[in-house]
Amino acid sequence: MPSGRVRWYDPKKGFGFILSDAGSDVFLPQNALPEGTKDLRKGTKVEFSVVDGSKGPMAMDVTVVQSAPSLVKATRPKPDDMAAIVEDLIKLLDSAGNQLRRHRYPSQAESHKLAVLLRAVADNFDVQD
Known part of the structure; x- marks a missing residue:
């Protein structure tokens, strides 16, 4: 399962991006977040599956591995x-x-x-x- 860190996420817009450990940007839609999660802090370590979206790789089934410190x-x-x-x-x-x-x-x-x-x-x- 690929992993990476949240590059940025905007709950008002409902999307963001993950910088995968492989070095590529992966689109992060709101519906890929774990149940009950509404926001992800920049730098949060996540694991995810990747599907081909209409505009490139898109994360699905995101799991938070380690939250970024406050x-x-x-x-x-x-x-x-x-x-x-x-x-x-x-x-x-x-x-x-x-x-x-x-x-x-x-x-x-x-x-x-x-x-x-x-x-x-x-x-x-x-x-x-």
């Missing part, structure tokens, strides 16, 4: 470091809450800093896999 997951802070970040965020949110109780929003600079920090913390918590 770059976000690999680079997120250690739990101890994240705890300190969350504690600092709580202090900033508490300060913003106190200002709101006095019927005024934090300054534009403080609001921007808080929004950036909230997004960054959310991204570190929302890692899939």
